[in-house]
Amino acid sequence: MNYIKLTTSSMIGEKLVMATTGMVMMLFLAGHLVGNTLLFVGREEFNLYADFLNSFKMVYLVEAGLMLVLVAHVWSAIRLTLANKRARPVGYVIKRKAINSTWMSSHMAHTGVVILLFLIMHIASMKLGPWDNEKIKHADTLYDLVLKLFADPIYSGIYLVCMILLGFHLHHAMKSSFITLGVARKHRLDCYAKASLLYSLFISIGFSSFPVYFYILSII
């Protein structure tokens, strides 16, 4: 089992965990977004879709799997970030010039923390909601709950900001994963960067459209 030991003790092994778990979550996000567009179609359709998903016995298994993936991602992220910090105990007097890196790529840990907090809020309010019975007493279906939540400008605002940060996170995440997994070839690095940009825009704009649309709907 030397292989397992080497994989877990050598940064690259941990980075492989980051990349694969990240990829799984990126696939999930795309599916989640496509499914959620039913919110635009109507109450009936969206609730049917939610019931359909919940009717599967396997749904708990999938949820547990995703949870595990998330935990592994966060765990490796913490270990890697700490190790990376340790590698340069004394910094420079003059800040290093950023040439190829962007704000997005150098703040993955920060955006990651925000996304994690968002996920807790998201699961607590949407999946396990209604959690504030006072406010959403009349919400009986998931669609009503979503409508109610997004009518709150604070909730919608937080949601929107988090989705923009998620886009930032994904922008670097995807192309980085391709390099870590070793699929990126030198002459195609640009293609992978473009693909990540497109994907992150798709997810970020896609998920942002829900709070924007439903908030506007609630005030007109």
Add this chain to the structure above:
Amino acid sequence: MDIVLKIWRQKSATDKGAMQEYQLKDISSDMSFLEMLDVLNEKLIVEKHPDGPVAFDSDCREGICGTCGVMINGRAHGPLDKTTTCQLHMRSFKDKDTIYVEPFRAKSFSIIRDLTVDRSSFDKIIQRGGYVSVTTGGACDANSVLVSKEQADQAMDNAACIGCGACVASCKNASAMLFTAAKVSHLGLLPQGQPERFSRVDNMVKAMVDEGFGGCTNEGECEAVCPKGITLGSIARLNRDFLYGKIKPREL
């Protein structure tokens, strides 16, 4: 041209160190950066300056040995792309410029004095896998081992790494991935490097961690400052060989 230099001065590895300011007048714009430092040192010696001359590394001064290397205004090897510190000239700066000069910083690169750092961690990485096995006996005919043009070109591109450490210095995680990836690619692309191809990656990666370098976050700051133009593609190749070495069927 007249310039103001702010240079990191540190007497020994344990000394605290600080930036010191020096004024230089009538510097020729045709001087290389290191020649400018030579002029400064001469001045410091003649003036019997209490700080003494500035210690910095250099050897070939032709951009081929990898001995020189400092942070100039927050960028490893200074403002020019694909240029070592010794090949940087004062014409890249303007009259009356203030130039900040700092040593390469990483936990694995301890400062010896002023701008000189101990880069023997790189040697330790090389010792763990930067070699190929050769058979003893009579020399075989030249070109008896066929290498495709493409492979040879790519191996050569990676062999260009001079081990200066700019990649580590400019990486936010002080990671030695670009250096290690260049060595792994250089040897792993050639038929002579095949016997140790996968064990080499494992051993060198392990050495990298043991030496206290950080992990790679694929941001590409290293390739931006690499004087030899090694790219993230090499890092992807290292990752590919690392992963493939783990999952490939074992040969009996």
